[in-house]
Amino acid sequence: MAITGVLRPGHVAMRVLELKPALKHYVEVLGLVETGRDDKGRVYLKAWDEIDHHSVVLREADEAGLDYMGWKVASAATLQRLAAEVEASGLASDMAWIPAGEHPETGERFRFTVPTGHVMELYADKGKVGNGCGTDGPDINPDPWPDGLKGIAPSRFDHCLLYGDDLDGTVKLFTEVLGFSVAERVMTSADKNFMIAAFLSCSNKAHDVAFIRQPVKGKLHHASFELGSWEKVLRAADILSRTKTSIDLGPTRHGITRGETIYFFDPSGNRNEVFSGGYIFYPDKPAITWFDETLGPAIFYHDRQLNEAFLSVFT
Template sequence: MSKEPIFDVAQIAHVEIFSPKPEETLWFFKELLGMEETTRQGQSVYLRAYEDFYHHTLKITEAKEAGMGHVAWRATSEAALERRVQALDASGYGQKWIEGDLGHGAAYQFVTPDGHQMELLWDVEYFQAPEEQKSKLLSRPQKKPLRGVPVRRLDHINLLASDVTANRNFMMDQLGFRVRENIIMNDQRESAAWLSVSPLVHEIAFLGDQLGGRGRMHHLCYWYGYPQHLSDIADIFTEHDIRIEAGPGKHGVSQAYFMYVFEPGGNRVELFGDAGYMIFDPAWKTLTWNEEQLSKGIIWYGSPLPAEYFMYGTPVIQPAKV
């Protein structure tokens, strides 16, 4: 008999990234990706895309090395938050309550089995556009910016993990995530998994860390909605010496039209040109790609991903010398 599904987590709320070059990183997200600066506090800057409804979806914090500070998830209600906190406490991976941060109220901090820092919250501050930024489109929180090629919303986070299965089981058992697609190698090792709590194909993914690291970030992703925008922003990236790692191309997993680049601080950023497909079936069965199907799963069309893609993450660690 299958477990009763958990519907206590609603969506990804925001991500904090670390940058050793905060001003250059801020320039990348504001001037090239058209994101809006909400406010600043201490060594951090808070930003949002023009169709993000919350105070912020990205927090850039100055640090010695690139990486992820934390990822925040919003619960479906205050009661749902309390239920998940109890489950996280019992799991041994819960940490503590914090009073909150700019843009949200009290949050409960926890870690994944690999040590990725996360938090769960309910109370959020919604963005209120000043008069000159108000859109005539009532479903849009603000006008589309005139800077760069503006992204529309936060889409997902992809994390490197020493043990994909342990981390995805944690997200499923403690938070109610469902595995949408995964990759099983010939030795039965799970090398990657894509999970979500919403109809999106994934809001979080885990990819096996081939360098043996723990708790690293592979990439952060923002969504455009139009494949043409990947070509538009690629032209701008080239003009401004932003290195494009791969794409534009299309993944078999998720069916997403993608491009990977490195922001000046060293973090990998993925840009989605469309939403891939949506999942509405409550009895969805995980789509499993095997090793023989892997080439089409990773790249449906476009150039193959470089070897670096499967090893580079932040914080950066060097491959062991042979």
């Protein structure tokens, strides 16, 4: 499949209550690599197999949660085209261009707020720092992984699950303007046209971002990082237990996306996920539909029942 518009999730910017314990969590436990800091006090990190300069941005604030998600697009021309289409859609607000260099090693970004209240941005350029897999560079005779990995060591930042009120408007913007597909959805049985949740893909993954309808604006349920296997998810559980990290749920499997998963919290209460598995998605694949009475196995396939804290705790 030729991906010519939005390529992938590029970065997630999160607020933490205290930077020092947050960094210990994200570097020593989760296993991200610090790549820089700026004069605003923000810290930039990446997963080991990501080539770009950063995929996670942390800043200290009085309230935890999501600042914004960034999306890498195919080219500068694509950035200009999509920015114009977002503006013309009438579905976004608070649109602004962020100048090149406001993030280190990053070109200009087009920022906007979607109907669920989440801030998104598009960008085309980010400096490449490699993954440490080759002595002559990441593209010349590379090894399968680098030395010195810490903690859980996910290979990439993968997706976010977000809570907001105007699910319909946000899905419309992502599908009709940004070119995403609905891979899976949750509908009510009483009104089969009423959507509770949408899992959206801009690639051939089961989802690159997901939204759940809740009477709030701009909330983060979790930021997720990819592991290569169920065995690595179990290893992550061992590391979380050994480091006395607060575990939310798992290890278990999702019905939605088929992914194997474990959820846990950073010291500020932001929920993280590491997962593996899923399936290959292509745009001609019909959307998988779940209904509210099957939400238990849809979310927790093994337990087959909902955990209220999982649904009600967010930042």
